[in-house]
Amino acid sequence: MALSSSSRVYDCIVVGAGIQGSFTAYHLAKNQKRTLLLEQFPLPHSRGSSHGQTRIIRRAYAEDFYTNMMDESYQLWADLERESGIKLYRKTGLLVIAPSGNEEFESICKNMEQKKIPWERFTKDQLMAKYPEFILNPEDVVCCDNNGGVLYADKALRSVQEQFQRMGGVIQDGQKVKNIKPGQVVTVTTTSDIYEAKNIVITAGPWAQKVLSPIGLELPLKTLRINVCYWKEKIPGSPGLLQNFPAFLGVNLNGEEHEVYGLPCQEYPGLIKICFHGGNEADPEERELQTKPPQIPDIQILCNFISKYLPGLHPKPAVIEQCMYTNTPDSNFILDYHPLYKNIVIGSGFSGHGFKLSPLVGKILSELSMGKEPAYDLTPFRITRFKTQSASL
CATH class of the missing domain: 3.50.50.60 (FAD/NAD(P)-binding domain)
Structure with missing residues (x-):
């Protein structure tokens, strides 16, 4: 040496x-x-x-500095696609769903408007006409980052x-x-x-x-173990659920202080990827060991979300995998x-x-x-x- x-x-x-x-x-x-x-x-x-097959890409951020950075990020992704000859990005649109009056939602809309990002608001009826798989609460509001979508990770x-x-x-x-x-x-x-x-x-x-x-x-870094969950249709081949499913971000729905996100799934045919944004603290050397009860009942929160917002899916995950996040305060x-x-x-x-x-x-x-x-x-x-x-x- x-x-x-x-x-x-x-x-x-x-x-x-x-x-x-x-x-x-x-x-x-x-x-x-x-x-x-x-x-x-x-x-x-x-x-x-x-690792994994898919990640979300979006300009829909509440923080304007991330929205500003995404323009060049999209260009750099396109550069890598051109250099490699491999398709890395799929445009699906990204929905943001939140209760009316939610500050994060309004900041996202304001940023997209000010930056002239292609976006639109949906009424509840408009959303359900385009994506009938979603069932919303009467007080929910929705916008769409039209160029949001999926990266092939x-x-x-x-x-x-x-x-x-x-x-x-x-x-x-x-x-x-x-x-x-x-x-x-x-x-x-x-x-x-x-x-x-x-x-x-x-x-x-x-x-x-x-x-x-x-x-x-x-x-002040905190390492979290994330449950990556995949969900199955109740009726295989339901219109829209697999063929036309968008990426989405659910913010503080049902009065909960958390986010849920989803995207079309590449990993398992016939399944959709929907996850809790966050997780429970874990040592990265012991990622697969469940040494203590979870502080956040993330899978139960997801089951509740599926039952309410996407009732065409089985309310229990078909596949659960693990990933790690490293979070700052x-x-x-x-x-x-x-x-x-x-x-x-x-x-x-x-x-x-x-x-x-x-x-x-x-x-x-x-x-x-x-x-x-x-x-x-x-x-x-x-x-x-x-x-x-x-x-x-």
Whole structure:
């Protein structure tokens, strides 16, 4: 494991080959940076936050900074489709359903109107005429982000990694990071080798805190175990349920302080993917272990939602799988430098809504590592917004 002449020193090492790290490495390689992408598990794998067939893409955000970022994200997804020759995005429209007067709903509508995003409001009758599978409460309101839809997640991850390698990037999988030694040249020790780089970007997903703590940074990250649920039609072949099903986001319905989302399913023929946005805290090393009763009865909440809003589906999930989210207290990302080491950049806390923005997140993280000024105001993503940070060794 001997190092190295200067010729073996990478311009950048990216730790974590999920969608955020893979896009970061891709953009670095596009800028002719000698880049190593490290992954602790053999690729492909399903232990983090980037696996599975589908994710939602939307401009419908209450926060205007995300709405602003999505224009370039859509363009970068189109660039990857063109480069790879693989279809990665399917336009279905995205419905937002909420009780009348809901502040988040009104902010979403305001943002789409101000940004001149193609969108429309539906009355209850209009929605049920177009999507008869939905049954709404009398007080519910609906809008549609017309260009919302579905990203093909596994294909996207594979495509961006392949493009990175075609540009000369190096992927080393099955190598868990054991130690990071800061310095003008950063030394990264894995289970199998030692590497050096002028800069590193840490995009370690659910393992972020385990990687960051030894280099003096404690962030208020919470790792959640997510139940990914798939639902079956009561009457197979019902009109609309599978052929014309949109992506959707249900906000604070039935007086509950939570969100439910759904999208047409690619994973299992004849099933629809509908999930609770959130989950119960879990150690990523023990993802499959149910060591204590769940604090949030997420599956029961989903069963209740299905019974009320989508009665054409069986109210019990046909398939339940697991995924991991890494959440921040405000559900906004972390895109920033380490407070002590400006050649260590951190991308974390994507809080279950980062996949759609990953092409742009990767671009921003690559720019930070190259010392460039991103085109976006990163104030919402700074580490300094957390009072609990610790950066002393």
